[in-house]
Amino acid sequence: MTNHTHTKCEELLGSLSAYIDGDLNPELCQELEKHLAECDNCRIVLNTTKRTIDLVQTPLEKPDLPEDVRERLFHRLNLDNYLTPKPK
Amino acid sequence: MDRQPSNEISLEALIAGDRAEFARLVDTYSSPIYRLGLRMLGNPQDAEDVLQNTFLNALTHIQNFEGRSSLATWLYRIAANEALMLLRKKKPEVNIEEMEGEEDAEDVRPTQFVDWSALPEEELLSGEGKKALDAAVQQLPESLRIVFLLRDVEGLSIKETADALNLTETNVKTRLLRARMALREHLSAYYSERLPARSEK
Numbered sequence: 001m002t003n004h005t006h007t008k009c010e011e012l013l014g015s016l017s018a019y020i021d022g023d024l025n026p027e028l029c030q031e032l033e034k035h036l037a038e039c040d041n042c043r044i045v046l047n048t049t050k051r052t053i054d055l056v057q058t059p060l061e062k063p064d065l066p067e068d069v070r071e072r073l074f075h076r077l078n079l080d081n082y083l084t085p086k087p088k
Numbered sequence: 089m090d091r092q093p094s095n096e097i098s099l100e101a102l103i104a105g106d107r108a109e110f111a112r113l114v115d116t117y118s119s120p121i122y123r124l125g126l127r128m129l130g131n132p133q134d135a136e137d138v139l140q141n142t143f144l145n146a147l148t149h150i151q152n153f154e155g156r157s158s159l160a161t162w163l164y165r166i167a168a169n170e171a172l173m174l175l176r177k178k179k180p181e182v183n184i185e186e187m188e189g190e191e192d193a194e195d196v197r198p199t200q201f202v203d204w205s206a207l208p209e210e211e212l213l214s215g216e217g218k219k220a221l222d223a224a225v226q227q228l229p230e231s232l233r234i235v236f237l238l239r240d241v242e243g244l245s246i247k248e249t250a251d252a253l254n255l256t257e258t259n260v261k262t263r264l265l266r267a268r269m270a271l272r273e274h275l276s277a278y279y280s281e282r283l284p285a286r287s288e289k
């Protein structure tokens with residue numbers, strides 16, 4: 001038997017992703033926020049999960065297409081005539 | 089992905105076979121599609137194949153585009169299929185449709201409880217940190233990785249991701265939770281080791 005708090009954590013864990021997406025129904029949302037206020041571990045899981053998503057969305061993680069790859073793509077598509085400098 | 093290109097791509101022009109407009113479509117979406125290929129296949133050569141096949145396919149089928157989804161979602165759908173097809177060819181043992189141990193919540197349960205979220209971005213995305221992040225994404229099973237990339241990296245909605253991958257929205261949400269948790273675990277193990285040295289202020 002796990003103790004009560006622990007069970008609560010696992011129960012709410014499944015809602016964390018939906019909570020981050022703002023996609024959780026109001027009752028569950030309230031229940032989760034109440035739990036977050038008193039549970040360090042769940043708060044850490046929430047913060048680090050959010051941060052993880054932030055990180056993969058940084059411009060550094062979203063590089064543009066290399067110019068040589070772009071040229072070969074245009075060539076393959078018979079679009080050489082439209083290979084103008086890439087609009088910014 | 090840029091959802092509002094400075095001037096909107098004209099579907100009418102694309103369907104009418106306007107080459108210049110198709111070139112604009114290519115320039116608008118080639119970066120995210122290349123990125124997706126790179127992260128799914130793990131090497132530039134395969135990513136380029138995915139990229140070229142996606143737009144060749146799009147060029148052939150643009151006439152059949154029914155506008156039930158946005159052009160972006162339609163392209164992602166083609167790209168995801170190309171990536172998964174290539175993946176199957178290279179790694180026949182990979183099963184994209186099935187989630188192994190779907191009922192088993194064990195691997196969603198967090199074990200790392202160190203709060204590294206306040207570490208500055210320069211630290212998190214330093215040369216080494218960036219490598220750790222890429223490696224963490226790479227270790228996600230393909231069936232979770234594709235969902236995570238479309239939703240969290242490229243910013244599609246749950247519904248758009250479901251449409252692009254032919255999955256139900258519930259399935260997308262389940263996979264997304266698992267992907268996010270697995271990635272968080274992995275990164276926590278890495279970043280928490282960076283914490284103690286910096287903790288004395």
Ligand SMILES: [Zn+2]
Pocket residue numbers: 005008009035039041042043
């Ligand atoms: Zn908790």
